[in-house]
Amino acid sequence: MSSQPGYDALAELYAETFPSPFTNTLQRHAFGAFVDHIRDSGVRGAVVDVGCGPGLLTAELAARGFEVVGVDPSSEMLRIARSKHPGLRFICVDATLDAPELGGVTVAALLARFSLIHVPPDSVPEILAGWSERMAAGSTVLVAGQTSADDEIVEFDHRVAPAWRWHPNRMSAALADAGFAEEWRTLHGADADHRFPEFHLFARRR
Secondary structure, eight states, X not given: OOOXXXXXXXXXXXHHHOOSSOSXXXXXXXXXXXXXXXXXHOOOSEEEEETOTTSHHHHHHHHXXXXXXXXXXXXXXXXXXXXXXXXXXXXXXXXXXXXXXXXXXXXXXXXXXXXXXXXXXXXXHHHHHHHHHTEEEEEEEEEEEEOOSTTOEEEEOOSXXXXXXXXXXXXXXXXXXXXXXXXXXXXEOOBTTBSSOEEEEEEEEO
16 A cells, blocks of 8 residues: 555546445444444544545544544545545555654544555554554554455455455454454445445454
8 A cells, every 4th residue: 555556547536436435334334333432432632544535534533523634645535635625634655654744643543444455465464563553552443345255365356456355354363463352343245336245343452
C-alpha cells in the first residue's frame, strides 16, 4: 500500500461508483458496532481511517463526534476527499502511518476497511506491530477484507491494485501476535455485487 497508481488513475470513477460507504446492511451494522465500542472504550484520541479513499467513512466518524484523521497513499483519492470534506484532516501515507504529520496524534482507534488487502502479506505483521506500539490498552481496531478458504492467504485479481484475501483466522492470529485480542467477527457471503465473501474483525489492544 506504499503507492497506489491504480487508485490515482481511477479515483474519479471510484468516487462515482461508490457514493455510499456501505454496500450491504452488515457493513453498516459492523461499522455501527465499532463506533459504539470506541465510545465505550474510554480511550481518548483520534480515530484513524486507514485507506480512507474519498473520505466517506472518515466523514461518517466525524459526524458521530470523533476526532478523525483519514490516511491514504493515493494523492488523487485525497484530493477528492479534501474537496468533499474540507473541514477534515487527511494525510498522504500508507498503512505504516509513517508520516511526520501523525507524530503527535494519539490513536484511540483504527479502521482498516478493505485497505490491508493491498498490503503484501509478509508486511502485515510489521504494520500491525506498529499500530500496537502507538495504541494504549483498550484501544480498538476494525479490519475488513475479502475472505479466503481453508485458513489461506490468497492473491486475487483485484480490479485496481494487487490484493490478497485473508481467512479471518489468519488475520486474527496476526492481530494477536501484535498485541490485539479479537472480540468478534462477521462474515458476509458472496452475492451478485460481491465476488468473494467478506469479513469484519474487531479487536482490542491488550
